Amino acid sequence: MESFLLIATIYLTAAVVAVPLASRLGLGSVLGYLLAGIVIGPVLGLVGSETKDLQHFAEFGVVMMLFLIGLEMDPRALWDMRHRLLGMGGLQIVLTTGVVMAGAWYFGLVWQTALAVGLILALSSTAIVMQTLTEKGLAPTEGGRATFSVLLTQDIAVIPMLALLPLLAVAQPLTFAPDGSISRHGDGHGDAGHGAAMSIVADMPAWGVTLATLGAVAFVILIGRYLSRPLFLMIHGTRLREMFTVVALLIVVGIAVLMITVGLSPALGTFLAGVVLANSEFRHELESNIEPFKGLLLGLFFMTVGAGINFNLLFANPVNIMGLALCLMVAKGLILYLIATLFKLRRDHRWLFTLALAQAGEFGFVLVSFALQTNVLEHTLSQNLLLIIAMSMLMTPLFFILHDFLARKLAETQQPGTQPEPDQIDEQHSVIIAGVGRFGQVVNRMLQMSGYRATVLDHDLNTIRLMRKFGFKGFYGDPTRPELLHAAGLSSAKVVVVALDDMEKTTQLVRYIRREREDISIVVRARDRVHVYELYRAGADHIVREMFDSSLRAGRYVLEDLGLTDFEANEMETEFYKYDRYSLRELADLWKPGVPLEENAAYLTRARQLNKELETALVTQDEGGTAPTGDSAG
Missing domain, CATH: 1.20.1530.20 (Na+/H+ antiporter like fold)
Known part of the structure; x- marks a missing residue:
């Protein structure tokens, strides 16, 4: 011994x-x-x-x-x-x-x-x-x-x-x-x-x-x-x-x-x-x-x-x-x-x-x-x-x-402006994440914590290398390329998460995915309200504005600091979220591509009506009522 x-x-x-x-x-x-x-x-x-x-x-x-x-x-x-x-x-x-x-x-x-x-x-x-x-x-x-x-x-x-x-x-x-x-x-x-x-x-x-x-x-x-x-x-x-x-x-x-x-x-x-x-x-x-x-x-x-x-x-x-x-x-x-x-x-x-x-x-x-x-x-x-x-x-x-x-030497000798060949995708999962910046990374980590795996694509080689250093698997390549999407399993996937930085490419990708698969669920990040309308027309199922949820959380903290209880502030946040989704759905049907919002009379009229309805809804909420809900965007 x-x-x-x-x-x-x-x-x-x-x-x-x-x-x-x-x-x-x-x-x-x-x-x-x-x-x-x-x-x-x-x-x-x-x-x-x-x-x-x-x-x-x-x-x-x-x-x-x-x-x-x-x-x-x-x-x-x-x-x-x-x-x-x-x-x-x-x-x-x-x-x-x-x-x-x-x-x-x-x-x-x-x-x-x-x-x-x-x-x-x-x-x-x-x-x-x-x-x-x-x-x-x-x-x-x-x-x-x-x-x-x-x-x-x-x-x-x-x-x-x-x-x-x-x-x-x-x-x-x-x-x-x-x-x-x-x-x-x-x-x-x-x-x-x-x-x-x-x-x-x-x-x-x-x-x-x-x-x-x-x-x-x-x-x-x-x-x-x-x-x-x-x-x-x-x-x-x-x-x-x-x-x-x-x-x-x-x-x-x-x-x-x-x-x-x-x-x-x-x-x-x-x-x-x-x-x-x-x-x-x-x-x-x-x-x-x-x-x-x-x-x-x-x-x-x-x-x-x-x-x-x-x-x-x-x-x-x-x-x-x-x-x-x-x-x-x-x-x-x-x-x-x-x-x-x-x-x-x-x-x-x-x-x-x-x-x-x-x-x-x-x-x-x-x-x-x-x-x-x-x-x-x-x-x-x-x-x-x-x-x-x-x-x-x-x-x-x-x-x-x-x-x-x-x-390091190969990276230094690479000609400026040239891109390496995309990775060969050798696995497919029920979820595809196109773009894995700050937004896509959170989605991927939450899926892994829940026991699911996703096929991650991103056109930024440094981002993919950084992911790999932390033990996350990803494939280098442009997610907007149809051959890469199909190699990643577009024909059999259940959900595609689109989180690209480029607004135009995001809309094009959503439109292509919807054309290829009518039954697939598309979750996409939008830059602003107008981008939400474009993605809605392109066929997205769930649209998330990149700053909206963080702004909601900040607004809730402000309400708490003004004296509302945690429960009251949470209820206000929830109702505002529901009503915003409802109003986005209403305005999306009135939005006209290529026409500035200030020149769209029907859009402006309905926006003013919705603002008044919002004030009424929040007062009603304070008195124990409920607000309308929508299901297309957030």
Whole structure:
């Protein structure tokens, strides 16, 4: 017990010191965790043999992270990603495996071992990349979504890789010596490793494995769809908040155990569970309960990676190890840049996609250990591979810093007056928000708080980037362009919120939406009363003057300061609001486009009548009566 508390104190102290310092220097939390692990491990020797066991435990943070990612998606969004999953992700794995395999074969490895090395190094680090993308607000960008698609494909690909590796075992494994020479001999080394976890399907025939796998996936879907809601309702009835945390952890841990039992990736299983629960009303409760554990375990995982680096082996042959790690990242980078070009990512997103995925990943540790246990790799070669993976992961935060530098340079070199290409819209929701300035942001945040999601469009790139920094997803592009509106789901949306600054474009957009969809509800911001009339004619359902509600609130405060009670002032505010809507509806029918208001006799006459009616209505209200109401504008 005492030793556990001592180790926990060492890790927590290192994190508290290193991570805030790294974040303040602009290096990011991931690099801070890695450096903290290096200091307490290889440098000071404060931790030792327990690091490997801690790393296996901390890898559960990756499982939790994928569960939370799944909660942010719905099945339709996942289906919409199928082309990127199969195209970008599949192409990256195949090309990277082929190039690395060719390089390993050139250096003298037999083709079976070379293929195993290619498969291991084709994977990237989901933990580091997604954590850094989230911190920098880059996850909702086009490059961030493309990066996530490849990472998800890699996580899925771990399953067939684990099935293929035992078939690549060689009778006499090759030794990759510290001096760089390669020789063939059998040294008898073997290790069960993290990937050697036993499962109930280990001795089953192929058809049995298939049935068990499909049964586990079906069980996860059925539990998430039909049993999760009654379970959460029962827990809600206990009024014990800690029980929500218990149930959230039970869901993640239980599904992970189930997936391991049938030989599947626990990360993939929990991601699937997250997608199934994405539309649950308890999604936000799950997120809030899992998030702290995810962050803590991921931080611990990064620290164990740093603490587990074998610096003795690195210093014995630093040029070869660092050279191979850099060669791997350059080769993967070239492949990734080619794929980004083929899939027509914008130049800034292309660099993000390339630099984010150029490293090897944490699942490489699992595959190396499994390959060692199944005699696919020999001991010394596996140790070198583990070191190459760790060094590439250690350099990844530096690549993100390079991306930030390149992004600033690209922004500076952009020609004045030129606009970047609009984002590719890859998700659709029941609400579209066209324009997300001060007005649209409030609407979007209120929808999210209520459990709804909106597809946000805005033509101001800086606004979209600022949104992403705060974790809100938005798409860059001109909302008045018909192709972007249809890509955002105009044909299936229930509500469109129009909050553009340009009055003329606002009216044109409302007119176009109404022409395309007679049944859709249009909520729009108006500049003034005349703009209200124009939008009313264009077909808007609910019109909100941008200063009206704030003016009402200010008027209510004035009434309270003059001596009215809160209730009386609120009643006056409510009645004035109702009567103003009624009068706007009356005057909208008399308004004539292109004719100044002062020259419209019918309009002026009715406006004077309404002003007198307003005075009468307020007096009546003071005596307990009611005023007329309207329903078209506010």
